Amino acid sequence: CFSPDLLSLYDLQGRVAVIVDVLRATSTIVTALAAGVTEVFPTATLEECAALGREHGYITAAERDGIAAAGFDLGNSPFGFLDGKLPVRGRALAISTTNGTLALRRSLAAEAVVCGAFLNLKAVVDFAVAQQRDVLVVCAGWKGQFCLEDSLFGGALAERLAAQGFDITASDAALAALHLWQHAKPTWPHYLLQSAAVRRLNALEAHDDFTYCMQIDTHPDLLPLWQTDSLVRG
Ligand code: MLT
Numbered sequence: 001c002f003s004p005d006l007l008s009l010y011d012l013q014g015r016v017a018v019i020v021d022v023l024r025a026t027s028t029i030v031t032a033l034a035a036g037v038t039e040v041f042p043t044a045t046l047e048e049c050a051a052l053g054r055e056h057g058y059i060t061a062a063e064r065d066g067i068a069a070a071g072f073d074l075g076n077s078p079f080g081f082l083d084g085k086l087p088v089r090g091r092a093l094a095i096s097t098t099n100g101t102l103a104l105r106r107s108l109a110a111e112a113v114v115c116g117a118f119l120n121l122k123a124v125v126d127f128a129v130a131q132q133r134d135v136l137v138v139c140a141g142w143k144g145q146f147c148l149e150d151s152l153f154g155g156a157l158a159e160r161l162a163a164q165g166f167d168i169t170a171s172d173a174a175l176a177a178l179h180l181w182q183h184a185k186p187t188w189p190h191y192l193l194q195s196a197a198v199r200r201l202n203a204l205e206a207h208d209d210f211t212y213c214m215q216i217d218t219h220p221d222l223l224p225l226w227q228t229d230s231l232v233r234g
């Protein structure tokens with residue numbers, strides 16, 4: 001599913017939904033849980049995010065149009081959880097982003113909902129193999145539009161699942177994503193340098209976020225898994 005706006009065309013029932021916002025929401029969520037955040041509450045609105053901070057003392061992280069939203073502890077950079085400026089270990093996180101957290105909230109009817117990023121590709125593959133269910137990759141995209149980096153993650157996942165015996169020919173979208181990934185892989189991640197997301201990050205002087213998020217399998221066992229009302233380590 002190349003955009004959350006196309007979700008109504010897909011059946012979520014009985015499927016594993018892999019929510020992908022490589023730049024940067026799902027990469028940041030993986031990083032936050034790896035840094036010791038106990039659970040993650042993704043919210044659609046900034047108001048809900050702020051309320052969770054106010055009422056429960058959660059860390060708040062919020063971004064709109066790539067820029068950290070005013071009045072929150074952090075923006076959407078994974079480095080917010082790595083630079084040691086804010087103590088994060090043992091605390092819960094409320095996070096609201098332009099596309100990623102919205103895509104997640106729209107996918108909750110699936111049998112299982114997990115977050116995927118290049119950082120934890122292996123964890124997503126292992127979960128899908130263990131579940132033996134159809135997988136729907138929900139690309140967060142950008143304001144309803146197709147984006148390269150999430151689609152490329154879909155292709156990388158399709159490649160690994162095909163190697164595990166999954167039939168990826170059932171979907172032209174999966175085949176297209178796979179072919180795109182096979183084209184990009186030999187020069188990874190340079191293929192993405194011209195993409196809109198990378199240009200956006202560069203304009204915000206956040207090129208390091210791009211380099212960080214394109215690493216593959218740095219967190220091979222870390223799976224953000226939806227349980228009841230938040231994401232926890234699966
Ligand atoms: C989003 O959810 O739209 C993003 O992750 C945007 C960003 O962090 O630049």
